[in-house]
Amino acid sequence: MARQDHNREYSAETVKMALDFVFDYGPCDIHINNQQEGKTGQWFYTWRTYNNTKEIAVILEDYLTVSPYFFSWLKLVHSLYGERSDVSGFALQGKQIRHSDSVCCLNISIQHKVFLYSMFGVSGFSPNNKQWLQYIAWSPEHTLKMRGLPVKKSRHVTAGQKYDQLRWAMEYIQYTRTNKQFTLYSNFKGNKGLAYNWNDGESDSDFKGEGNGTDTDGLLLEWTTDYENLPAIPVYVNTTGVIIKTQVPMK
Structure with a gap:
């Protein structure tokens, strides 16, 4: 855009x-x-997928480097979990803070190759198409725009305020929690990720980064077939990093 x-x-x-x-x-x-449109407009309007419910999209900010295997993983998890109503999307980042106290990282046992977490990840996010379209239809900012009405007062948005990414993110978290939806994360050894945030945390950025722009230590650079053997039902993790539901082993 x-x-x-x-x-x-x-x-x-x-x-x-x-x-x-x-x-x-x-x-x-x-x-x-x-x-x-700002960053909110980028997330809302760039992917115009209304007539293609099987399309896979991933939203990447310009401060990310991706693993060579990011799309292989996305195709796999979309095929396994894309029909689930409790999966809002799929995160590419390898590190995720524990939101109860903002400590890094969740440190889930690697015996769980993926897990469902109640907070979404912005360092590479692939929405679950069906849930994303339902959210866009619900979002007050988007709904008013589609009707050609001015955005005045609607939940978190008031006239004269900047509808920035933080405000949008809080609204999205509210929506997914209300609808009991989770984001699926990978869980590779050493918190390796399928996307690496090298942002150095300058003042106009949303999140402090993990590196200096050249470091690839945080990226998954090798793939084994064992990564494809994922559970039918992943574990669920709450914001304190505690597993609240256990997986059902694949048969």
Whole structure:
């Protein structure tokens, strides 16, 4: 999505960079907005999947590096868990803080190759299509926009406030908790991830990073067939890092 320049309708440099980008793996659409959408707009409107419920999408910020195996894992977990109504999406990050006290990390035993956690991850997030469309339809900001109405008062949003990513994230957490939905995480040895956040935590960023932009120690760089032997029902983990439901072994 091309961002608006304060002195003209579009940022010409941003539009040119987007149009000159060559994507070698399929069709690539460039959406130019009439106004600044911010990061919330990026998440809400870039993936336009209304007529394709089998499509897999992943939302990647520009401060991420991905593992060579990230899409292999996504295809696997979408096929295994994509029909579950309690799975809101799939996270690529290897590290996740314990939200009860903001300590890193959850440290779930690696005997559990995946787990369901009540907080979603922004360092590479692949929404579960059905649940995502239901959330977009529910979201007050999106609903008002689709009706052509001004966003005034609706849950967390009031006139004159910036509907930023933090506000949106809190709303999404509220929605998934109310609907008893969880995010599925991988659980590789050493907290290896399928995406690595190298953001150095500058002031306009949302989250402090894990590295300096060149370190790949946090990425999964080797794949074994054992990673494909996932449980039919993963364990459920609460915000204190405690397993609250145990998995059913695959037969």
